[in-house]
Amino acid sequence: MSYDVPIAPGETPDEISVEGPQSTAWPLWEVFMRPKRGLSHTHCGSLHAPDAESAILNARDAYTRLGDTASLWVVPSTHIHASSDPTSMFDPADDKPYRHPTFFEIPDEVGQL
Amino acid sequence: MAVEHQVQFDRTIEADEKIEPRDWMPDGYRSTLIRQIAQHAHSEVIGMQPEANWITRAPTLLRKAILIAKVQDEAGHGLYLYSATETLGISRDELQEMLHSGRQKYSSIFNYPTLSWADIGAIGWLVDGAAIVNQIMLQGTSYGPYSRAMVRICKEESFHARQGYAILMALAKGTDEQKAMLQDAIDRWWWPSLMMFGPHDSDSTHTEQSMEWKIKRISNDDLRQMYVDQTVPQAHYLGCSVPDPDLHFDEESGHWNFGAIDWDEFWTVVKGNGPMNRERINHKTKVWDDGAWVREAAVAYAEKQASRSTKIA
Amino acid sequence: MTVATTTNTLVGLLVRHADDNTILCQRLGEYVSGAPELEEDLAVANVALDHVGVAMHLYEYAAELDGGEASMDNYAMLRSEREFTNALLVEQPNVDFAHVVARGFFFDVYQTLLWAQLSASTDERLAGIAARAFKEATYHLRHSRAWMLRLGDGTAESHRRVQAAVDAVWRFTGELFVAVDADSELVAEGIGADVAALKPEFDRIVDATLEEATLVRPSDPYQATGGRSGMHTEHLGHLLAEMQWMQRTYPGATW
Ligand SMILES: [Fe+2]
Ligand SMILES: [Fe+2]
Numbered sequence: 001m002s003y004d005v006p007i008a009p010g011e012t013p014d015e016i017s018v019e020g021p022q023s024t025a026w027p028l029w030e031v032f033m034r035p036k037r038g039l040s041h042t043h044c045g046s047l048h049a050p051d052a053e054s055a056i057l058n059a060r061d062a063y064t065r066l067g068d069t070a071s072l073w074v075v076p077s078t079h080i081h082a083s084s085d086p087t088s089m090f091d092p093a094d095d096k097p098y099r100h101p102t103f104f105e106i107p108d109e110v111g112q113l
Numbered sequence: 114m115a116v117e118h119q120v121q122f123d124r125t126i127e128a129d130e131k132i133e134p135r136d137w138m139p140d141g142y143r144s145t146l147i148r149q150i151a152q153h154a155h156s157e158v159i160g161m162q163p164e165a166n167w168i169t170r171a172p173t174l175l176r177k178a179i180l181i182a183k184v185q186d187e188a189g190h191g192l193y194l195y196s197a198t199e200t201l202g203i204s205r206d207e208l209q210e211m212l213h214s215g216r217q218k219y220s221s222i223f224n225y226p227t228l229s230w231a232d233i234g235a236i237g238w239l240v241d242g243a244a245i246v247n248q249i250m251l252q253g254t255s256y257g258p259y260s261r262a263m264v265r266i267c268k269e270e271s272f273h274a275r276q277g278y279a280i281l282m283a284l285a286k287g288t289d290e291q292k293a294m295l296q297d298a299i300d301r302w303w304w305p306s307l308m309m310f311g312p313h314d315s316d317s318t319h320t321e322q323s324m325e326w327k328i329k330r331i332s333n334d335d336l337r338q339m340y341v342d343q344t345v346p347q348a349h350y351l352g353c354s355v356p357d358p359d360l361h362f363d364e365e366s367g368h369w370n371f372g373a374i375d376w377d378e379f380w381t382v383v384k385g386n387g388p389m390n391r392e393r394i395n396h397k398t399k400v401w402d403d404g405a406w407v408r409e410a411a412v413a414y415a416e417k418q419a420s421r422s423t424k425i426a
Numbered sequence: 427m428t429v430a431t432t433t434n435t436l437v438g439l440l441v442r443h444a445d446d447n448t449i450l451c452q453r454l455g456e457y458v459s460g461a462p463e464l465e466e467d468l469a470v471a472n473v474a475l476d477h478v479g480v481a482m483h484l485y486e487y488a489a490e491l492d493g494g495e496a497s498m499d500n501y502a503m504l505r506s507e508r509e510f511t512n513a514l515l516v517e518q519p520n521v522d523f524a525h526v527v528a529r530g531f532f533f534d535v536y537q538t539l540l541w542a543q544l545s546a547s548t549d550e551r552l553a554g555i556a557a558r559a560f561k562e563a564t565y566h567l568r569h570s571r572a573w574m575l576r577l578g579d580g581t582a583e584s585h586r587r588v589q590a591a592v593d594a595v596w597r598f599t600g601e602l603f604v605a606v607d608a609d610s611e612l613v614a615e616g617i618g619a620d621v622a623a624l625k626p627e628f629d630r631i632v633d634a635t636l637e638e639a640t641l642v643r644p645s646d647p648y649q650a651t652g653g654r655s656g657m658h659t660e661h662l663g664h665l666l667a668e669m670q671w672m673q674r675t676y677p678g679a680t681w
Binding site: 004025045051061063 | 135149152153156182185186189192193196197199204205206218219220221244247261262265268269309311312317318319329383408411412414415418
Binding site for chain 3: 047054058060061
C-alpha cells in the first residue's frame with residue numbers, strides 16, 4: 001500500500017520501544033483552531049516549537065493554509081491533563097437517562113418544549 | 114483486567130468506532146501503527162526532495178508558486194502525521210533517528226529522480242494519485258488521530274493531483290519536444306507508481322492482521338486495480354500510452370488488466386539500492402545536522418526568556 | 427522576445443519591486459527542504475510563496491501598462507542580468523540559516539515600510555497590491571525578527587553565526603533607501619514611495635532589534651549599490667541561469 005513500506009524478505013521489522021530516550025528537541029504544542037467566529041476552538045493536531053511565539057506562527061503555516069481559520073490557540077502538550085479510562089469515567093451517565101430530553105414523553109399537542 | 118481491555122478493544126473495532134490515544138490497545142496494534150504512520154510521515158517529508166528539485170527551475174512564475182505550495186503541503190502532511198505518531202508515545206526525534214539510521218523507511222517511489230519538468234506533472238498525477246487512492250481508504254482507519262490526519266490530508270491532495278495533470282495537459286498540447294518529455298515521464302513513473310501499493314496480497318505478510326484491526330480497509334491488489342482503472346483512461350486522454358504491452362481492457366470484468374510487476378526492482382529499491390536512496394537520506398541527515406545549532410539556540414533563548422520572566426515576577 | 431526598456435516610469439517602479447520579490451523567492455525556493463526543522467520548512471515556503479505572489483501581481487500590472495507582447499513571465503524569465511533591477515541584498519546566497527534570517531530581516535523591515543507607504547499610493551491598483559503585501563510582510567518580519575533574537579541571544583555559536591551574517595549583508599541594505607532618479611515625478615504625484623524618507627524608521631527598528639539580540643551594527647560604513655541600475659554581484663547570473671533555464675532552452679513553448 002502506498003507510503004507503507006513492506007518488510008523485505010529476509011529483513012525483520014525494527015523493534016519499537018515506546019519508552020525511548022527523552023526527547024531533547026523543541027517541546028510539543030497542541031494546536032486548537034476556531035474555524036470561524038461563533039464556533040469553539042477544536043483540537044487539530046500538534047507541532048514542535050521552541051516558544052509560544054513560534055508555536056503560533058508555525059501553527060498558522062501548518063494548519064491554516066486553506067484559509068479556514070479565525071483564531072488559533074497553542075498549549076504546551078505537557079499542560080494538557082486528560083481524563084482517565086473512558087469506560088469508568090463516563091459510564092455513570094448511563095444510569096441517569098432522565099438527563100436526556102428524550103426520556104420524557106410529551107404529547108404532540110403540547111407543542112414545542 | 115487485560116482480558117477485559119482486550120474485549121473492550123475488540124468491541125470498539127467491531128463497532129467501527131475509533132481507538133483513541135489513551136485507550137488500551139494491543140502492543141502489536143501500537144507498534145504496527147507507529148511503524149506505518151511514521152513511515153507515511155517520512156514519505157511525505159522525503160517526498161519534498163524530488164519536487165523541491167524543480168522549484169528553482171519551474172518554467173513560469175505561476176508553476177513555481179503552485180509547486181512551492183504543493184511542496185509546502187507535503188511538509189504539512191509530514192507534520193500532521195508525525196503529530197499522529199507522537200500520540201502513540203514516541204517522540205519525533207526518535208522517529209527521525211530511525212529514518213536517518215535506516216531502521217525505518219519511506220515510500221520507495223521517492224528514490225526515483227526527477228529528470229525533467231514533466232516529472233513534476235507525473236508525480237502529481239501518478240504518485241499523488243496513488244497516494245489519494247490509499248489515503249481515502251485510510252480516512253476510515255481505526256486509529257482516531259491517523260484517521261483525522263487523513264481527512265485533513267485528503268482535503269489538500271486533490272489540488273496536488275490536479276496541478277500535476279494540468280502540467281501534463283499543457284505538455285500534451287505543446288511542441289514535439291514537450292510531448293516526448295511527457296511520454297518519457299509516464300514511461301519512467303508508471304511502474305514505480307503501481308509498486309506503491311505494495312506486494313500482492315498473497316505475498317503481503319501483514320495485510321491480514323492490519324485488515325482485522327481495520328488499520329487498513331482495502332487490500333493492496335484491490336487498491337492497485339482501482340488505481341489502474343482510473344488512471345489508464347487519463348493517460349489516453351493525454352494522448353499517451355503506458356509502458357505495458359499486456360495492458361488491455363477486460364469487457365467482462367470491466368477492469369483494465371495489466372502485466373506483471375517487476376518485483377525484483379521493487380525489492381532492490383526497498384532494500385536501499387534505488388537510484389536516489391543514498392542521496393535522499395544524505396540530504397536529510399545533512400540538513401538535520403547542519404540545523405542542530407539553530408535548534409539549540411532556540412531552546413537556549415527560550416530558557417533565558419523563561420528565567421528572565423520568573424525573575425521579573 | 428525580451429521586454430523593451432520602458433520609458434514608462436511606473437513600469438520601472440513596478441518591475442523593480444517585482445524583481446526584488448522574484449529573486450528573493452528564488453533564493454528561498456533553493457532552501458525549501460533545507461531548513462533546520464520541519465516547521466521552518468513550512469515557514470520558508472510560506473514566505474517564498476508570498477513573495478512570488480506579489481511579484482506576479484506587480485509584473486502583471488507592468489505588462490498591461492507596457493502593452494505589446496509583454497507578460498509577467500517575459501519579465502522574470504527572459505530578461506538578462508543587466509535588465510534586472512532588484513536590490514543586491516536579495517540576490518545574496520543563503521549560506522546558512524543565519525544568513526537567510528539576517529537577509530530576510532533587513533528586507534522585511536524595508537518592505538513593511540515600503541508597502542505601508544505604497545498602500546496609500548494615488549494609483550489604486552498599486553495601493554491594492556501594496557496593502558496585501560503589507561499584511562504579508564508584517565508576518566514575515568514577525569518571523570524573521572523573532573529569529574534574530576533567538577540566534578543573537580541564543581548560544582555562543584548562534585550569536586557568532588548571526589553576527590557574521592549581519593556583517594556580510596549589512597552593506598547591501600543602504601541601497602534599499604537610495605531614491606531612483608526616474609521616480610521623482612512618481613513620488614511627487616503620490617504614486618511612488620519616497621524610499622529615502624523610510625531610512626530613519628528602518629534604522630530605529632534595526633537598532634532596537636540588534637540591541638535586543640545582543641548584536642552590533644557593523645562599523646564599516648561602506649554601502650554597495652548598483653542593483654537598481656542593473657549592476658549586480660556575480661551571484662545573480664547563476665541564479666537567473668537556473669531560473670530561466672526552461673524558457674531559454676525551449677523558446678516559445680507554453681507551460
Ligand atoms: Fe502528501
Ligand atoms: Fe500530495
